[in-house]
Amino acid sequence: MHTQLFINNEYVDAKSGETISVYNPHDESLVADNVQIAGQADVDAAVAAARAAFKGEWATWKPKQRSQVMRNFADLLDKRASEIAPLEAMSMGQPLSVVHMMLSMTADAFKYYSGWTDKIAGEQFPEEDGIYNIVQYEPVGVCAGIGAWNGSAIFFGFKIAAAVATGCTFIYKGSEKSPLLLLQLGALVKEAGFPPGVINIISGDGRAGSMLASHMDINKISFTGSVFAGKKVQELAAKSNLKRVVLELGGKSPSLIFPDADIENALVHHSQNFLFNTGQACIAASRTFVHEDIADEFIKQLKGRYEQFTHTIGSPMDPKTFLGPLVDGKQFERVMNFIEIGKGEAELVTGGKRHGTTGFYVEPTIFLNPKDDAQIYREEIFGPVITIRTFKTEEEAIKMANDTSYGLSSCVFTASTSRALRIARQLEAGMVNINTSQTFAMHAPFGGSKQSGLGREGGRQGMMHYLEAKTISINMRV
Numbered sequence: 001m002h003t004q005l006f007i008n009n010e011y012v013d014a015k016s017g018e019t020i021s022v023y024n025p026h027d028e029s030l031v032a033d034n035v036q037i038a039g040q041a042d043v044d045a046a047v048a049a050a051r052a053a054f055k056g057e058w059a060t061w062k063p064k065q066r067s068q069v070m071r072n073f074a075d076l077l078d079k080r081a082s083e084i085a086p087l088e089a090m091s092m093g094q095p096l097s098v099v100h101m102m103l104s105m106t107a108d109a110f111k112y113y114s115g116w117t118d119k120i121a122g123e124q125f126p127e128e129d130g131i132y133n134i135v136q137y138e139p140v141g142v143c144a145g146i147g148a149w150n151g152s153a154i155f156f157g158f159k160i161a162a163a164v165a166t167g168c169t170f171i172y173k174g175s176e177k178s179p180l181l182l183l184q185l186g187a188l189v190k191e192a193g194f195p196p197g198v199i200n201i202i203s204g205d206g207r208a209g210s211m212l213a214s215h216m217d218i219n220k221i222s223f224t225g226s227v228f229a230g231k232k233v234q235e236l237a238a239k240s241n242l243k244r245v246v247l248e249l250g251g252k253s254p255s256l257i258f259p260d261a262d263i264e265n266a267l268v269h270h271s272q273n274f275l276f277n278t279g280q281a282c283i284a285a286s287r288t289f290v291h292e293d294i295a296d297e298f299i300k301q302l303k304g305r306y307e308q309f310t311h312t313i314g315s316p317m318d319p320k321t322f323l324g325p326l327v328d329g330k331q332f333e334r335v336m337n338f339i340e341i342g343k344g345e346a347e348l349v350t351g352g353k354r355h356g357t358t359g360f361y362v363e364p365t366i367f368l369n370p371k372d373d374a375q376i377y378r379e380e381i382f383g384p385v386i387t388i389r390t391f392k393t394e395e396e397a398i399k400m401a402n403d404t405s406y407g408l409s410s411c412v413f414t415a416s417t418s419r420a421l422r423i424a425r426q427l428e429a430g431m432v433n434i435n436t437s438q439t440f441a442m443h444a445p446f447g448g449s450k451q452s453g454l455g456r457e458g459g460r461q462g463m464m465h466y467l468e469a470k471t472i473s474i475n476m477r478v
């Protein structure tokens with residue numbers, strides 16, 4: 001198991017001398033100690049390697065060479081998934097089946113973006129007053145990525161695949177809560193054939209993140225995490241060298257369920273899909289609004305399903321487990337604290353307790369009719385806790401859905417296409433799901449409006465953030 005930093009295609013000890021230990025949230029047993037933590041000298045070394053690579057051999061590679069090495073990496077990821085997946089399950093409690101799904105999506109990101117390397121076209125404009133303008137897109141340079149723990153590999157894949165497709169180089173720091181799977185990827189980077197310094201992987205906590213955000217020789221940073229830390233990253237980027245910033249932040253996404261909806265489908269999306277990854281998903285529709293005509297029956301049935309899902313709680317290493325533990329003791333305390341507060345703010349329908357006596361397991365929980373200013377209704381919980389309110393009219397539902405500082409995702413469940421599209425236009429969110437939830441497509445922009453983020457990842461838009469436009473004006477009279 002690699003626990004060192006991966007810089008310039010070599011595993012190296014951190015110059016900081018600092019290490020952390022990673023514990024299994026299933027039973028708090030030690031998974032790994034001696035995980036190296038990057039300090040300023042380590043971050044500087046990674047940035048220097050990425051800068052040298054950006055100016056070196058990598059800059060001379062043809063698009064088809066970049067495509068090939070990206071596909072090599074994707075193939076290796078597919079082949080080695082079962083070797084590395086257990087590390088993520090053990091360090092963050094993600095059920096093995098989910099880790100595999102995420103690794104496969106990560107490989108898909110590299111396959112998808114490998115098709116873009118030779119399609120980065122520019123523009124040209126008709127001559128005007130003797131001047132002819134050409135716009136070309138160039139890689140922005142050395143980029144950094146910081147990720148959260150709930151989808152370690154995916155954030156790595158989304159950011160790095162888009163960046164290297166354009167010719168940028170990268171330093172990636174995952175979360176200190178789940179560093180192990182990511183550190184193993186260094187070996188695959190080298191084996192795939194990326195030149196030294198193109199992809200560097202470091203570990204560390206918010207301090208290492210701040211060092212990246214404030215570094216004077218990083219041109220762009222893409223951050224996935226909380227609103228609080230995202231704002232810090234933007235501030236540090238502005239105070240240092242005004243590096244370009246993309247932020248993928250938290251959410252408190254609404255879901256609107258109308259009486260004409262396919263109720264079985266809505267139930268699946270608000271139970272199984274909502275509870276995916278033990279509710280630790282930025283796009284989870286945690287504020288559900290049900291029309292009053294169907295509310296009683298919907299809630300009764302949803303309660304039954306949540307109680308059934310309690311039986312799927314188990315060790316993340318068991319292939320049959322659907323609900324794993326929360327990532328660590330800190331997150332467990334946070335979620336349990338919200339639940340205790342929620343008991344005074346809303347009606348507890350089901351759940352609301354720790355599951356078992358060891359490990360950080362929480363019962364799937366439903367709260368009904370939270371007060372308007374309830375913390376469980378306003379703040380992102382990031383666990384298996386859903387709140388439900390009822391509504392009478394479409395207008396009222398839209399108003400409640402938009403009454404949040406977040407704007408990541410949203411859902412509408414209805415049989416009426418015109419109603420769905422009418423509402424989609426009015427929802428203040430980067431993504432609207434109609435009769436579905438938690439959707440994700442490699443070719444479509446992913447990201448939030450309002451305080452859920454800045455910029456998009458995925459598709460062409462995600463790649464364009466790694467390119468800088470250059471306008472070349474030619475005097476045709478000379």
Ligand code: NAD
Binds near residue numbers: 251
């Ligand atoms: P977090 O903000 O605490 O940490 C995320 C990352 O930022 C970690 O790598 C951490 O080390 C680093 N970090 C912390 N403070 C920093 C600072 N001051 N400067 C630079 N880096 C810093 O978030 P988390 O608890 O790891 O993840 C949960 C949050 O992430 C939730 O809010 C969730 O909604 C959000 N998230 C968003 C998306 C998305 O795509 N929009 C996806 C997944 C998670």
